[in-house]
Amino acid sequence: RVVTKRSVVVVGAGITGVVAAVFLSKSGHRVTLVEKGEIGGAVSGASLACITAHMIDLDEIELLRWSCQTWKDFAQDSPVDIEYDLCGxxxxxxxxxxxxxxxxxxxxxxxxxxxxxxxxxxxxxxxxxxxxxxxxxxxxxxDSATVNPFLAIRAFILQARSLGVDIRQHSPVDEVKVQNGRVVGVVSKGEMIRCDCVILASGPWTAELTREFDIDLPIxxxxxxxxxxxxxxxxxxxxxxxxxxxxxxxxxxxxxxxxxxxxxxxxxxxxxxxxxxxxxxxxxxxxxxxxxxxxxxxxxxxxxxxxxxxxxxxxxxxxxxAPDQRFLLGPLEPDGLFIAAGDAGTGFLRAPAVGQLLCDMVSESEPFLRHDLYEPYRFTNQPRSE
Ligand SMILES: Cc1cc2nc3c(=O)[nH]c(=O)nc-3n(C[C@H](O)[C@H](O)[C@H](O)COP(=O)(O)OP(=O)(O)OC[C@H]3O[C@@H](n4cnc5c(N)ncnc54)[C@H](O)[C@@H]3O)c2cc1C
CATH class of the missing domain: 3.30.9.10 (D-Amino Acid Oxidase, subunit A, domain 2)
Incomplete structure (x- = not known):
């Protein structure tokens, strides 16, 4: 249930950004997905995409199992064969x-x-x-499985398109624009894309986009x-x-x-x-x-x-x-800015749960799973002020 419909820019069309864009759009938000290169062209397209809860992290087991099940359901329902293989x-x-x-x-x-x-x-x-x-x-x-990373990204992108997500490739985001302590848009190729929320799903170089806000992210x-x-x-x-x-x-x-x-x-x-x-x-x-x-x-x-x-x-x-190999996931300051990066090599597995948590946060609904493990400020002395 969407409390407030928002316009959201997702920065980065790897598996994290693509899945988040679909979940946000399904919840009624207006989504623009902005990618500096090709969709899935960074680490996501190079993945071995094993989907498993085995020997990853006991503290995250609930989230991992939810993600595994969501991949399984997605593979069953998707019109694109994503080569889901429950191989063990x-x-x-x-x-x-x-x-x-x-x-x-x-x-x-x-x-x-x-x-x-x-x-x-x-x-x-x-x-x-x-x-x-x-x-x-x-x-x-x-219960471990694999998917074909290219086909999986393609399947989510097709779904995003059919949901009306505005998808822009070859469009690097250079700056997040803020007014009165709130995000108002991003600048890409000299154009301002206005929005209420920005999600940084931009992989290893996400911190470059937060530096102007004096946020030190250890990715x-x-x-x-x-x-x-x-x-x-x-x-x-x-x-x-x-x-x-x-x-x-x-x-x-x-x-x-x-x-x-x-x-x-x-x-x-x-x-x-x-x-x-x-x-x-x-x-x-x-x-x-x-x-x-x-x-x-x-x-x-x-x-x-x-x-x-x-x-x-x-x-x-x-x-x-990230130092503890878990996503930095959640709201940053200024208001309306969110991050989802730092996955340490299991981002394909985690993408559905990360997408759903982002969706809950943007929608201001109760997060469906515990997310304290991913608190983005956990390594800094800059707790987010309420
Ligand atoms: C060989 C290999 C094996 C792997 N095996 C597994 C596995 O078995 N299971 C698993 O779960 N994971 C695995 N992974 C890891 C997994 O692929 C990654 O964790 C996951 O793809 C990360 O996705 P992402 O969307 O967060 O990041 P990325 O794919 O890096 O996407 C970030 C996107 O943001 C874009 N971007 C960056 N800056 C900007 C900007 N300023 N403006 C616009 N766009 C921007 C980038 O171009 C990029 O496309 C493996 C990885 C490799 C390489």
Missing amino acids: QIRFIECEEELSAAIRYVDSERECGLDSSIVDSDQLSQIEPNLTGDIVAATFDP LPRKAQCLATVAVPPKTIRRVISSCEASSGVEAGYTQIQQSFSSQVLFNTVLAGGLSESGAQDSISEVDPDFVVDSIAQLLHLFPCLNGVQLLRSWVRYEAV
Whole structure:
């Protein structure tokens, strides 16, 4: 229920902005979606788009489960096939210490209602026959899924168009305009687009648009790289294969391997945290040689059957990272300004819940889920004045 219909400019047409635009429009707000480049052309179009609540964050489990279900429903209802695949996910465990941590983590997840479990090598050979590398055990979550990021963005954009969202590509927003402490519009290509609210869903460089208001947002760009092989026989890899984060966190290293609908194997291994300096731009098109070597070594270690397979392509993008790997999500000062950025590599998964929370905030309705974890001022000494 919309309390007041507002005109809203969403800055950034990645998955966060596109989903938010649809939800806002469905709630009756008048929405303009403004993108400086191509729709989905930044990190969203480069995503592996795994949709899962498994081993992400126990504190966020309600939000993650809601997002997973919303993706599932969207895939069913969408006229565009977004290649939703309820393939399940395996997190491989490489040492006894990691196994103990994984057992504890899975126990906690099961208490929260997830269907994850620990599987031994016999069970693993049933659910992922080609994963024959030397590992101790694994977790298995049958409810993890993947979508095709391009098709998913396309599906939401088509919905946005049919709802009447004004979509502008190649239109960088240079400034947020404020009068008497309230947002009144944005400036793009010299034109003022008037509005009541502005949502900054502009990824790693969101902070550039808030600097004029003396808001210090600790969002850093992190280089996210990926490799793809030529097509291999279908079902060579059946699930999403990921490293286990239960013991040491994603900064200690991360692997994700999956096979696309076109049968290419998409994979990456990041051994170091890889945070870039503040201000780094999304203009580096080459992957790091060390990254290629480590990623191939990890792929062949886990799937020796892929030895000799040819590499087809690689890509690099920047994802937005907040210090605790959670979105900065909510109202900023001046009034009418909102932010949704800093997702740390799980923005596809979270986009529906983030979109709904933004919608609730703009509509001034009671947020449908707890959102205190995402308070945008949580790292600063500038609490928002009431
Ligand atoms: C290899 C890889 C694997 C991944 N795997 C997963 C996964 O399995 N699951 C998952 O959930 N996530 C995954 N991610 C992360 C996920 O893709 C991102 O978290 C998500 O796409 C972030 O979306 P976004 O819309 O917030 O940001 P972006 O896609 O960066 O969108 C922000 C947009 O804002 C625009 N913009 C910026 N400044 C301005 C301005 N001034 N004016 C107008 N427009 C502006 C940009 O051009 C951009 O299009 C992965 C990412 C990569 C690279």
